[in-house]
Amino acid sequence: MALEKEKRQQTEKEIDYEKVVQSSSFKQFMQDKKKFIIPWTIFFLVFYFLLPILTSYTTFLNTPAIGDISWVWLFAFAQFVMTWVLCIVYVKKANSFDKQADEILEKMQEGGDDK
Amino acid sequence: MSATVIILFLAIVLLTLVITYFAAKQTQTAGDFYTAGGGLSGLQNGLAISGDYLSAASFLGIAGAIALYGFDGFFYSIGFLIAYLVVMFLVAEPLRNLGKYTLADMINSRFDARKVRGTAALNTVTISIFYMIAQLVGAGALIQLLFGIDYWLAVLIVGVMMTIYVLFGGMTATSWVQIVKAVLLMAGMLVMSFLVLLRFNFNIGQMFTDMKTATSHGAAYLEPGLQYTEPLGTISLMLALVLGTAGLPHILMRFFTVRDAKTARSSVITATWVIGIFYVLTLFLGFGAAAFVGESAILQANPAGNMAAPLLAQALGGDFLFAFISAVAFATILAVVAGLVLSGASAFAHDLYGQIIKKGKASEKEQVVAARVASLAVSVLAIVLALFAQYLNVAFLVSLAFCIAASANLPVILYTVYWKRFNTSGAVTAMLSGLISALVLVAISPSVFSPVEGAALFTGEPIFPLDNPALVSVPLGFLGGYLGTIFSKENDLKRYAEVKVKANTGYKSSGASH
Numbered sequence: 001m002a003l004e005k006e007k008r009q010q011t012e013k014e015i016d017y018e019k020v021v022q023s024s025s026f027k028q029f030m031q032d033k034k035k036f037i038i039p040w041t042i043f044f045l046v047f048y049f050l051l052p053i054l055t056s057y058t059t060f061l062n063t064p065a066i067g068d069i070s071w072v073w074l075f076a077f078a079q080f081v082m083t084w085v086l087c088i089v090y091v092k093k094a095n096s097f098d099k100q101a102d103e104i105l106e107k108m109q110e111g112g113d114d115k
Numbered sequence: 116m117s118a119t120v121i122i123l124f125l126a127i128v129l130l131t132l133v134i135t136y137f138a139a140k141q142t143q144t145a146g147d148f149y150t151a152g153g154g155l156s157g158l159q160n161g162l163a164i165s166g167d168y169l170s171a172a173s174f175l176g177i178a179g180a181i182a183l184y185g186f187d188g189f190f191y192s193i194g195f196l197i198a199y200l201v202v203m204f205l206v207a208e209p210l211r212n213l214g215k216y217t218l219a220d221m222i223n224s225r226f227d228a229r230k231v232r233g234t235a236a237l238n239t240v241t242i243s244i245f246y247m248i249a250q251l252v253g254a255g256a257l258i259q260l261l262f263g264i265d266y267w268l269a270v271l272i273v274g275v276m277m278t279i280y281v282l283f284g285g286m287t288a289t290s291w292v293q294i295v296k297a298v299l300l301m302a303g304m305l306v307m308s309f310l311v312l313l314r315f316n317f318n319i320g321q322m323f324t325d326m327k328t329a330t331s332h333g334a335a336y337l338e339p340g341l342q343y344t345e346p347l348g349t350i351s352l353m354l355a356l357v358l359g360t361a362g363l364p365h366i367l368m369r370f371f372t373v374r375d376a377k378t379a380r381s382s383v384i385t386a387t388w389v390i391g392i393f394y395v396l397t398l399f400l401g402f403g404a405a406a407f408v409g410e411s412a413i414l415q416a417n418p419a420g421n422m423a424a425p426l427l428a429q430a431l432g433g434d435f436l437f438a439f440i441s442a443v444a445f446a447t448i449l450a451v452v453a454g455l456v457l458s459g460a461s462a463f464a465h466d467l468y469g470q471i472i473k474k475g476k477a478s479e480k481e482q483v484v485a486a487r488v489a490s491l492a493v494s495v496l497a498i499v500l501a502l503f504a505q506y507l508n509v510a511f512l513v514s515l516a517f518c519i520a521a522s523a524n525l526p527v528i529l530y531t532v533y534w535k536r537f538n539t540s541g542a543v544t545a546m547l548s549g550l551i552s553a554l555v556l557v558a559i560s561p562s563v564f565s566p567v568e569g570a571a572l573f574t575g576e577p578i579f580p581l582d583n584p585a586l587v588s589v590p591l592g593f594l595g596g597y598l599g600t601i602f603s604k605e606n607d608l609k610r611y612a613e614v615k616v617k618a619n620t621g622y623k624s625s626g627a628s629h
Binding site for chain 2: 017018020021026029030033037040041044045048049051052053055056057061062066067068069070072073076077079080083084086087090091094098101102104105108
């Protein structure tokens with residue numbers, strides 16, 4: 001354990017994380033991530049909370065949609081569909097983030113000289 | 116207790132013991148003990164996460180709640196499911212990239228402060244113990260019903276089994292018990308749903324039409340509002356579900372059992388599909404139980420509706436299916452409590468003993484011994500408390516666990532990864548304000564105080580109106596962290612740069628063990 005810590009400190013001396021964070025490729029990476037994660041998170045939280053809010057304060061979801069199945073069930077099922085769709089969307093996006101991260105890591109280990 | 120029940124019950128016990136025997140051989144280091152050496156594949160870990168989620172509460176509880184309250188029972192399914200998106204988008208990958216064994220490790224990747232680690236460990240222990248007592252009391256009552264044995268004996272059986280898994284097999288045994296159970300449970304659910312749909316001639320529209328007249332609630336059965344009539348109460352519950360699940364320690368721990376963030380991601384994806392399908396199936400089970408078992412029979416077996424799924428199994432497939440579902444329910448309880456023991460023990464042995472008392476200098480052997488001693492201690496404590504709690508109404512413990520997880524754990528996770536200005540004092544105040552507000556508000560809520568004698572722990576008027584105070588305590592957790600941060604000048608930008616790079620790229624310093 002003690003040995004591990006020593007080794008850890010040695011490597012960390014070599015990497016200047018502040019410089020990495022300042023680099024244009026890392027900044028771009030963070031921006032791309034933000035642009036993806038924040039809007040989608042807001043979207044799914046709003047979509048989610050809309051269900052209890054609508055069922056608590058209104059009754060229009062109780063109107064029939066298909067036969068005896070009312071809108072509230074369709075909305076509930078849409079939550080499942082949304083989860084699965086976002087799951088697929090996330091995987092796709094995350095793969096491209098992985099590539100960006102790998103490029104940054106490569107540069108960082110070479111000495112991190114990009115500006 | 117029929118012979119089939121006994122045979123299947125013993126088969127489950129035997130199978131889990133065989134798993135533990137093989138797992139024990141592989142458990143040599145602290146890393147093996149806490150995280151199965153980080154060696155689970157995405158599929159395995161995804162199934163194990165599903166197993167953690169599909170506790171007796173979601174399997175038996177939700178099926179029962181839908182059977183009795185129709186749409187309102189389905190709220191739980193939706194809350195648990197969307198919680199996955201929170202985990203996937205915000206928590207899983209940074210957590211895996213920064214942490215080693217526990218949540219405290221992850222927070223401490225940014226702050227080397229003993230008070231931060233101590234507070235995080237305190238939260239983990241509190242949540243684990245409370246949640247475990249609730250599970251054990253529920254398990255005792257349930258096994259009493261399923262197998263007709265005494266409560267104390269039921270608690271002891273579950274308690275001894277969970278202790279054996281964790282003590283000898285650590286995370287490897289716990290994970291494999293969880294995986295086996297998740298597969299068995301899904302198989303059982305699919306068979307039952309198929310049989311229910313068969314009775315409705317595979318016509319979903321017809322099923323809804325029939326359900327309008329199948330219960331005493333009439334058409335209202337298919338509308339929200341049978342169980343949750345307080346708008347703010349419903350919203351607060353939904354908030355606790357969506358954020359709390361992402362902060363439960365035994366769920367968080369599951370992200371350390373894989374090699375890297377990519378595997379963590381693929382395990383979340385497997386889990387999302389498995390759990391999504393599972394929760395769709397709870398609907399068929401709930402409707403089926405309401406239609407083919409009937410409200411009065413469900414209520415007679417257990418007022419909370421927990422017997423709806425096993426009774427439906429009996430109605431659909433006779434004694435064999437009943438025995439199978441009961442045995443799976445038993446396995447479910449065992450696996451979830453084992454996970455809880457492990458997360459509680461990791462906070463004691465790794466955070467408090469290994470990192471705070473021994474300052475990270477404990478030898479590998481000392482760490483494993485400490486982990487085993489802590490597991491034993493946590494198990495014994497939970498068993499003793501559960502034996503005393505038989506006649507207490509412990510429903511509040513579950514909402515408490517979720518509330519603390521949402522109010523104390525989630526704000527600090529998000530701040531640590533995403534907020535540049537965040538500092539040591541902020542981390543401590545975020546966790547303490549979340550913990551204390553959740554504890555205090557639940558203590559004065561209707562879950563603890565009810566004017567009706569016996570309906571809750573104490574008789575009296577509740578001071579705070581919401582059963583589940585997440586709507587107030589979560590903002591307090593975030594506010595506590597914010598105020599604690601801005602009132603302290605301390606701010607280590609250099610360290611944040613490091614955390615930011617590591618959290619987002621998965622870069623590990625060469626010294627880190629995995």
